[in-house]
Structures are given as structure tokens and as C-alpha cells.
Amino acid sequence: MDTRFLQGNEAVALAALQAGIQFYAGYPITPATEIMELLAEEPARNPRFAYLHFEDEIASINAIVGASLAGAKAMTATSGPGFSLMQEGIGLAHMTRAPIVIVDVQRVGPSTGMPTLPSQGDVMQARYGSHGDFYPIAFSPNSVEEAYAQTIISFNAAEESLSPVVLLMDGYIGHLYEAIDLDAVNIPPVPRSRPPFGQGRRHFTGLLSRDDVPDTKDSAYYREWYAGYKKEIQIVADKYALFETVPNDKSNTIIISYGITSRIVRELGDAYAYFRPIRIWPSLDREIIEACQGHKKVVVIEMNDGQYGGEIERILKRESVSIPVIGGDLSLSQIVATMREKKVYKA
């Protein structure tokens, strides 16, 4: 037993160390800063861990891509404004197949928004934020323990898929304190899959390339490359098809929610079935279709204006009821009021 009373952000930092992080690059931002502050103390204890406080998030993401390609496990953590700045670098990591972890502790946007209040407004940005087509893996924890476990899983999935993985936290989980037993989370770290720099003559480029040589005019080759890349990521994502489901044959309504919202939503009681995607991207299409079978109404409750709800409708090919919880004040009474208004509340 190694029971600790930890904040979500602290759990992420400890989990990164457990996963074998060798490099952290970052820029302070509310509500993610504690991750950086904790890791800033680490180089003094561990000479094999490097840490750099950069001038901005653009530098941070590019530095971890460089460190990753050179052979180190690397991570950065940020919130919405920084996550926006990182999008081009995330695309570079997809193109160069750089395994990195990006933690986004979401806050209310757009722009500077409401920095200290939580949100789930970056869900679609995590999927589609960078330009062009790409196929990211992302996880959404709903507790401090899950933040710890899924940080390690994110490192492992990144290493196995050779792609950037996003841990979609929110300001609530990031600052929530809970007692967790670190020993109970037994996820062995996956070793580095690429040899380090200085042994070969490899060329990594953001251009489409074939055998280390840019090949930017062959459309058929692009399609072949994209299909292969997507398949490789899907195979790894399938290993981590994490979700939680509470079936209820007696209810005509299923509630889909994720992250901290799912914990508040469970207070609604036994009148509903529940489904919670933990691997939020790529979406768990088969599992969601299966869970929603036999339920007339599908209600999606999330701390944004219906972002994942649209995705659920795409998957199910039918209408859902969106209960947006926006503005950062997550409360059961507000959820109940909106559910009553939309006639999906069961007293």
C-alpha cells in the first residue's frame, strides 16, 4: 500500500515519473501549472530526467517532439490557450510518428475565458485541432486515481502507436484532492520503441516522406501512407478500449458523460442507464452503439455546448438530447433543471 492524498495534477506528475518520463518541457498556465512545478523539482533528484521551462507552448511542444525523436520519453502539460498554440506541433508529431504525451487541463474558453473554472470545451480540439487529417488517441479520466493510471496508459499508448496521445483532464480533476493507493495501479511502463539518436542516419520530416525521403507529389502514396498510419494507431487504441457502463434494462434513457461530469451525473440515481467513455478518441463506436441499444432516449451531459453529443449522433445515426453544462459551475441542480426543461428528467 502506498496511499497518498493527491491532487489530480500531482497524480499526473507522479504517474509520468512512474511511466519513465525523461523530459518535460512546458510553460505555466492555470489550471495545469502544478504538473510543471512538481516536475521542476525532479532534475535535482534524478540526473536522467531533463526539464526545460520554455518561452511559450509552441517551443514546449516542438522541444518534446525533438526529445522524443532523439530517444526520450517526453511530455508537456497545458490548458486551452496553450493547447491551441500546440496544435501545429501535434501535427508534426503525427507526421514524424513521435510518441509524446500532452496533458490538457481544460478551462473555460474561448480565448482567455475563465481561467480558474473547469470545462470540457477542448474535446473536439483534441480530435481535430491540428490541420489536415490525423487520428489521435485521447483519454478522459474522472478521478485522481484515473488521472494517475491514464497518464501511464497515455505514455504506453504513445510508445506503442508512435503517436502523440492527449490526456484530456479538466480544471476540476486537476485541482481535486483524493486519497489513492499508487500500488493498486499496476501498469508496467512500456519501454522506448525507437533507438536513440547518434546511431543511425534517419531523417524525420513533417513532409510526407517515403524511406526518409520527402515524397510530396504522389497522391496514391499519401492514401496508402494514411491508411497504414491510421490502422497502426487503431490497433493500439483497441488495446485501450476503456469505458464504464451501468446497464439498466428498465430505463428507456441512457446517459452518456465523461470526465468529472460523469461523477456528478451518477447522482441522478437508478432511473437511467449510464455509459462513460474513458478512451474518448478514437471514439468507441461499437461500444456506444451496443450500450444505447434498447434505450429510446440518449442524453449526453458534458461541460461544453454539445461537442461530444454531435459525435454520439454521428455514431448512432439518430437524435440525442444534449445537456450542456457551460460556464464552469458544474452542479447537479443545474443539470436537473436542464433535463426537466428538455423533458428527460425522471423524478
Place this chain on the structure above:
Amino acid sequence: MYQEELKEYLRFSRWPTMWCPGCGLGIMQRVIAEAMKESNLDHTNTTIISGIGCTGRTAGYFNFDSIHGLHGRAVCLAEGVKAVRPDLNVVVVSGDGDIFGIGGNHLLHSSRRNANLKVIVNVNDIYGLTGGQMSPCTPKGVKTVTSPQGSPYDPFNAQGLITSNAHYFYARSSVWHQPHLKKCIKEMMSWHGFALLEVRDYCIENNGRRLGFKNPHEMLMQIKETYKIKSDLQPGQQLAQNELGIMTR
């Protein structure tokens, strides 16, 4: 013959390069490779990082582990590489638009942090790859496709920026002054800390022709006539605009 001598350094399987005939980038690349060879830098102890642009393609022409990253982000990407592999010589080769323009903030801070990087900037006064737009180094008054009335601004002063730091290595050379260029590269490679070398170059296809130059040779001759090597630089003294030299502190 030089192909045989430099095959460990340059990836000749990718020849011809994508650079235009007569471009100075080929000269710079060969001199870098020669300087590396003479300094015992090779694929086991060195990596090349580039950004985007004509010069940005340099990383891919080196026969080393190398990265061709995003526009403007070569320096910070390289700092990430250096952080986890302090044993490697991390060399950045990119253009003036990439390093001084879009990447200016990273240059400012990496040089302030005195990150142990060797940054070689090819200065051709123009965005060549995109067709000849005004760059941070376009001289005042020079017409480009995005400054049809002539650039209204003074060019970027890299010497001023770099030498404002507590510790620095700043050098300026040109693709005409090749022995001097090689000397600058070799000296910067042995410098411990952030080192920046500006290599004065030209772009015939997307700048020179518009300015009335008939061929790359004319542009090379203009560099030869404009720039003079300053070897007796006193401490605290700055290089004049037409002088080449090395300044350290």
C-alpha cells in the same frame, strides 16, 4: 571527388538537391560538411535540425540522424534534443525567415539561456521557397513581391540581439569567403554555449533577377565586393554592416 570525400556527411542518394542551379546553399552545405569532417563531427556524435524554407531542406541532405521540423521552430526543437542528449553536437541550419522571422522569439530565449546549440543561419534576404517575399533581412528599400514599393523597414540586427546576452558567440561570414566560413564553423563547433553564425547568401531566382542581376555569379561577386573580413576586432567593438568576423564573450 568531393562526393567520395563527403559521403559519410552528405546523403548523395538524394542528389540533385531541390535548390535552384547557382544557389549559394550548395556552397554553404559543402563547407559545413568539410568543417564537420575536419572537426571530427560525424553521424555518431552530431545531429542536424532544420526548420522550413529552402535552407530548411539542409537537414535532409546530411547523412546523419536529422529532423526537418516546423517553420520557425528549429531552435526550440533542437533545444529539446540537446536537453536529452547533451552528448550530441546539435547543429541547427535554417534560413533568415525561419530563425529571425517566425522563430525570433525562440532565438531570443535560447540564446539568453545559452543553450549549447550551434545555429547556422543562411541569410539570403528573401523568402525564396514561397517565391520571393520580404524577409526580416530584406534591406530597406528593396522591392519584393510583398513590398512592391520597397521594404519600409530596417533589416533585423542579429548581431545586436546575440551580443546583448551575457555570453555569446556571434559570427558573420559569406558563401564567397569560404575559408573564412569554414573557420567560423569550426570555431563555433568548439564553442561551449549558444553560437550563432550568419552566412550571407543570395537568391538569384526569386530575388536577384527582379533586382536586375543576370546570373548567380553577379550576385556572388557583389557579396565578394561588399563584405570585408575584419580580423582585428577589439573587445566591445561591433562589426559594421559590411564586415565579416567572429565576436565572443
